[in-house]
Amino acid sequence: MKICIYGAGAIGGYVGVMLQRAGVDVSLIARGAHLEAxxxxxxxxxVGDEVLNAKIPASKDPRDFGPQDYVIIGLKSYQAWESAYDMEPLLGPNTAVVTAQNGVPWWYFYGLDHHTNHRLKSVDPDNRQWEVIGPERVIGCTVYPATEIESPGVIKHVYGDQFGFGEPNRTKSERLTKLYDAFAASKMKPRLFDDIRDDIWVKLWGNLSFNPISALTHATLDIVATDPGTRALSKNMMLEAKAIGDRLGVNFRVDVERRIDGAAKVGPHRTSMLQDVQKERPLEIDALVTAVQEMGQIVGVATPYIDAVLALVQQMGRVKDLYPTFPDAVDDVAEEVPTALAS
Structure with missing residues (x-):
């Protein structure tokens, strides 16, 4: 089995090392000082008290590795869109592409009973990923481990080892089973979902609310989830998102209060968006929040709380020059969505 990790950062590097130790033929796409190291x-x-070192073939050029059985995308959504054409040398006739990313995936409506094959402009403007990669290649993935790059070439696993997988068309395919087996053999904890969208929404609930609120306030997750004001704001954003999910047939296996309580138990964790603000890295706003706003318009659900927080975090990102918007597309979406006052 040949697997290329496209974006061997904190999560991608962790997955690459663990899979190689299980005997998988792994290669990495990386860049800069990290690649040199x-x-x-x-x-x-x-990982805990254990230090693992892996000699894994790595390059910035996918042409060095050729067609793969699986490509696991460990990039942020805007980076994945930018890199879609570059991935083509890795894509053979039967290559599966695993989208190990946060937020709403570009393929969300592929084969869905509601708004079948609708294209999301906020995460895939000009349909680049839809046409270059193709939704038929995709295996959906949710990522739960927390990892970080301590220095170039060195990754620290903080907590968690669970991954969710599922076919967008809700089948249990041979390629899905083989991927599950590879992760299980590597001592990570995969879980198969009849509809991976259900798990995407459970994680998205936290990402769409906790991430921007913490980025705006610099409060850690435990504070956002327990302070009366930010907890109430988070809850209202999540209820708006649930109304959208309900119209799309999503099965929410936990309720809002339990989801927020679970976040509070994580403790003084800095969300990924807060970390990006503090380290002056580009913010992943569109896949986490803008796409939910867009989906609300598609299904006719007003999102005044999401609209307001989104406007604030976008403006903060622009002021700090940390908001990498897609050309034209995001602005088009924003213009189509009613403001909070008009809702």
């Missing part, structure tokens, strides 16, 4: 010293992973 991998070439010189291998990829080092700290």
């Amino acid at each position: 991998i070439h010189k010293h291998g990829l080092t992973l700290h």
Whole structure:
């Protein structure tokens, strides 16, 4: 089995090391100082008290590896869109593409009973990923481990080892089973979902609310989830999202209060968006929040709380020059969505 990790950062590097230890033929797409360190010293992973070092073939050029059985995308959504054409050398006739990303995926409406094959402009403007990668290649994935790059070539595993997988067409395919087996053999904890969208929404609930609120306030997750004001705001954003999900046939296996309580138990964790603000890295706003706003318009659900928080975090991102918008497309979506006052 040949698997290329496209974006061997914190999560991608962790997955790459663990899969290689299970005997998978792994390659990495990386860049910059991280790539140089991998070439010189291998990829080092700290898991608890254990230090693992893996010599994994790595390059910035996908042409060095050719067609794969699986490509696991470990990039943020805007990076994945930018890189879609570059992935083509990795895509053979039967290559599966695993979207190991947060937020609403570009393929969300593929084969769905509601708004079948609708294209989401906020995450895939000009249909680039839909046409270059193709939704028929996709295996959906939800990522629960927390990892971070301590220094170039060195990754620290903080907590968690669970991954959710599912076919967008809700079948249990051979390629899905083989991927599950590879992750299980690597001592990560995969779980198969009849509809991976259900798990995407459970995770999205937290990402769409906790991430922008923490980025705006600099409060850690435990504070956002327990302070009366930010907890209420989070809840209202999540209820708007649930109304959207309900119209799309989503099965929410937990309720809002339980979801927020679960976040509070994580403790003083800095969300990924807060970390990006503090490290002055581009913010992943569109897949986490803008896409939910867009989906609300598609199904006719007003989202005044989401609209307001989105406007604030977008403006903060622009002021700090940390908001990498897609050309024209996001602005088009924003213009079509009613403001909070008009809702």
